[in-house]
Amino acid sequence: xxxxxDTIIAPATAVNESGLAVIRIxxxxxxxxxxxxxxxxxxxxxxxSHQLYLGHIVDHDQSVVDxxxxxxxxxxxxxxxxxxxxxxxxxxxxxxRRIIDLAGLxxxxxxxxxxxxxxxxxxxxxxLVQAEAVSRLIQSTSELxxxxxxxxxxxxxxxxxxRYAHTIKQLLVQIEAWIDFPEEDLPEESxxxxxxxxxxxxxxxxxxxxxxxxxxxxxxxAIVALAGLPNxxxxxxxxxxxxxxxxxxxxxxxxxxxxxxxxxxxxGIKVRLVDTAGLRHSDDFIEQEGVRRARNILxxxxxxxxxxxxxxxxSDLFIDLxxxxxxxxxxxxxxxxxxxxxxxxxxxxSGPIVRLSAKYGxxxxxxxDMISSLLLQxxxxxxxxxYITERRHxxxxxxxxxxxxxxxxxxxxxxxxxxxxxxxxxxxxxxxxTGVITTDDLLNDVFSSFxxxx
Numbered sequence: 001x002x003x004x005x006d007t008i009i010a011p012a013t014a015v016n017e018s019g020l021a022v023i024r025i026x027x028x029x030x031x032x033x034x035x036x037x038x039x040x041x042x043x044x045x046x047x048x049s050h051q052l053y054l055g056h057i058v059d060h061d062q063s064v065v066d067x068x069x070x071x072x073x074x075x076x077x078x079x080x081x082x083x084x085x086x087x088x089x090x091x092x093x094x095x096x097r098r099i100i101d102l103a104g105l106x107x108x109x110x111x112x113x114x115x116x117x118x119x120x121x122x123x124x125x126x127x128l129v130q131a132e133a134v135s136r137l138i139q140s141t142s143e144l145x146x147x148x149x150x151x152x153x154x155x156x157x158x159x160x161x162x163r164y165a166h167t168i169k170q171l172l173v174q175i176e177a178w179i180d181f182p183e184e185d186l187p188e189e190s191x192x193x194x195x196x197x198x199x200x201x202x203x204x205x206x207x208x209x210x211x212x213x214x215x216x217x218x219x220x221x222a223i224v225a226l227a228g229l230p231n232x233x234x235x236x237x238x239x240x241x242x243x244x245x246x247x248x249x250x251x252x253x254x255x256x257x258x259x260x261x262x263x264x265x266x267x268g269i270k271v272r273l274v275d276t277a278g279l280r281h282s283d284d285f286i287e288q289e290g291v292r293r294a295r296n297i298l299x300x301x302x303x304x305x306x307x308x309x310x311x312x313x314x315s316d317l318f319i320d321l322x323x324x325x326x327x328x329x330x331x332x333x334x335x336x337x338x339x340x341x342x343x344x345x346x347x348x349x350s351g352p353i354v355r356l357s358a359k360y361g362x363x364x365x366x367x368x369d370m371i372s373s374l375l376l377q378x379x380x381x382x383x384x385x386x387y388i389t390e391r392r393h394x395x396x397x398x399x400x401x402x403x404x405x406x407x408x409x410x411x412x413x414x415x416x417x418x419x420x421x422x423x424x425x426x427x428x429x430x431x432x433x434t435g436v437i438t439t440d441d442l443l444n445d446v447f448s449s450f451x452x453x454x
Contacts, residue, residue, distance in 0.1 A: 004119060007033075008111035009103045010452045011096055018091030023099055026116055029106050030085040031072055037102050038070050038087070049074035057087060057099055065102070066095045080119040114450025118443070121435060128435025128446065129158045132390055135450050136219055144268025145219045148389065157386040157393075158434060160208065165430045167201050168404070172423040179416045191412040198408050205401040210377075211387030212394045217302065217375045219389045221263075221270035224371060225298050227325075228307035229318060233335040236358035237307060238262075238275040241368070259293050267372035274301070303329050303374055305367075310334040310355070319348055331370055337362060392446075393433050400429035 007027025013020070025033055034047060040055035047053060050073055057065040069088040078084035089095050100110065114135070121131045133152035140146040151157075171194055178190075226234040242262055260275040276294035298304055304325055308318060322330075331352045338357035346353060354370050356363030388394055407422040431437035 004122060007106075007108045008115055009033075009100055009108050010111040010116070011100075012086070013091070015093055015096055016091065017093070021089050021091040021096050023087045023089065023096060024116065025085040025087075025103065025108060026078070026080045026082045026111075026119060027108070028083060029108055030083040033103055033106055033108060034070055034072055034085050036106065037065075037099075038068070040070075047072045049077065057089065057102070059098075059102065060105065065098050066090055066092075076123075076125075079125075080116055081123040081125050082119060111452060112447075113452050114447030117450060118447045126153075127158050129161070129393070129433060130155060131435070132446060136389060138451065140219070141221065142218075142265055142268055142270040145270070147268070148215070148218050148387070151386070152389070157388065160204075160386045161430055161434055164201050164205065164400075165427055165434075167197060168423055168427050168430070171198060171407075172420060172427070175416050175420050175423065179420065195408060195411055198404060198411070202401060202404045202408060205397060205404065208386065208388060209394060209397055209401065211385075212389075212391075214375070214377050215387045215389035217269055218387075221272060222302040222375050223272045223274060223297070223300060224266075224303045224305060225274045225276055225294075225301035226305045226307060227276050227294065227298055229309070229315075229321065232307040232309045233358045234275055234307050235260075237305070237333065237335065237356075238273060240358045240361055240364055241273060259297060266368055267376065269372075269375055271371070271375075298325070298328070301328070303331060303371060305333050306330050307333045307335050309336060311336040311339040314348070322349065329374060331367070331374070333367060396429050396433050400426045403429065 005027075007025065007029035009023065009025045012022040012024040015021070031047070037057050037059075038053075038055055039058050040047070040053045042053075047070075050071065052069050052071045054069055055067075057068050057070075059065055066089045071086050071088075073079075073084040073086075075081060075083045087099060089099060117126075117131050117134050120126050121128060126134075130153050133149050137146065137149035137153060140149050174190070174194060226238055228234055238260065242264055259277075261272060263270060263272050265271065274297050276297060306322065306325065308314070322332075331354060332346065332349045334346070334353065334355045335358055337355045338360050352370055352374070354363060354367045356367055358364070388397065403422045403426040407419055407426070410422070411419060428437055
């Protein structure tokens with residue numbers, strides 16, 4: 001990042017025609033800008049911190065630019081912990097541009113993407129995990145993604161990581177204390193206590209890493225694809241899940257020839273439902289293309305709803321189709337339960353099974369609950385339970401756990417100096433997640449994805 005001694009300015013709201021725009025200034029010249037270009041409606045000796053004032057922004061020749069509300073936030077009680085000023089003006093591109101131009105006369109420069117949050121991190125108000133949560137919160141597309149980003153911003157994940165680091169530091173202190181007495185071996189009792197402590201943290205790390213897939217579903221959404229032989233009821237089920245007529249329903253096999261997609265929310269997760277062409281051999285070129293596209297999307301889907309027509313005997317063709325999805329997350333959906341001919345013998349499938357009638361909605365909630373369970377994997381059973389959403393967190397935590405596992409395997413067997421190396425490496429990895437240990441490349445990667453003004 002560039003010089004953090006500069007005073008910076010940027011719109012904190014999208015620059016567009018709107019009723020209101022907010023312009024944020026952070027740095028030593030924030031109050032200077034208000035004293036120079038803001039004229040409060042009621043004169044006072046000085047602006048009080050955290051008090052909103054009505055007035056006008058005026059040009060250098062004292063002509064009015066816009067009627068605004070302005071607030072000054074004295075350091076350190078601000079988002080960045082620096083002196084901050086905000087101008088709430090009308091949402092005109094020209095007004096916003098003119099206010100920023102006036103700031104430029106005082107040497108105040110345009111902020112880079114994420115620079116306000118970067119300064120909050122740099123000044124110790126938040127750590128790197130919380131900084132990333134700010135971006136996640138802005139980008140949240142579902143209620144659950146909003147809640148989880150807010151949870152991370154409030155420090156739930158950070159506190160868990162600091163707990164790991166604190167325990168590892170204590171282990172390191174014990175190991176290094178014995179290094180000072182090379183003529184004595186580490187007592188068996190101490191080895192047992194150290195091992196138990198390390199194993200406890202290692203197990204916690206493994207459990208946290210296991211939440212990564214859930215975290216991805218929460219923040220990135222999930223793809224749920226509907227597949228099966230023609231006329232199994234895929235389109236009817238698609239419409240039932242969406243509660244609207246999105247797919248054409250017909251008794252004619254091969255009605256759906258292309259991918260039909262629609263987003264919805266299931267248990268607070270954004271889910272992209274994809275209705276696919278019936279999987280069969282066809283001489284029709286268009287249907288062949290539809291089947292090809294169907295097979296492509298099925299390989300990338302998080303969950304495949306393989307729909308079986310429960311009103312007819314199970315065919316060898318369906319069994320062969322089921323074999324194609326080996327290794328993928330498949331839910332067998334036995335449709336048309338209203339016809340009372342649902343197959344009871346499903347010994348050929350060992351995965352999750354849901355019986356329903358897409359036509360009448362019977363058993364539909366069971367399917368929704370099944371999808372929810374597979375996506376969340378019980379990692380959100382408690383609102384206080386942290387989980388990880390960033391690939392960077394997962395990979396770095398994996399490295400930390402590997403070093404800790406090496407320590408556990410070797411404690412009591414190798415030199416204490418070597419054990420301390422593993423503990424220090426684990427600590428360094430945890431520090432990279434929270435930002436205790438950083439590089440310029442890492443910070444640029446994190447903050448370059450932010451919007452300007454945040």
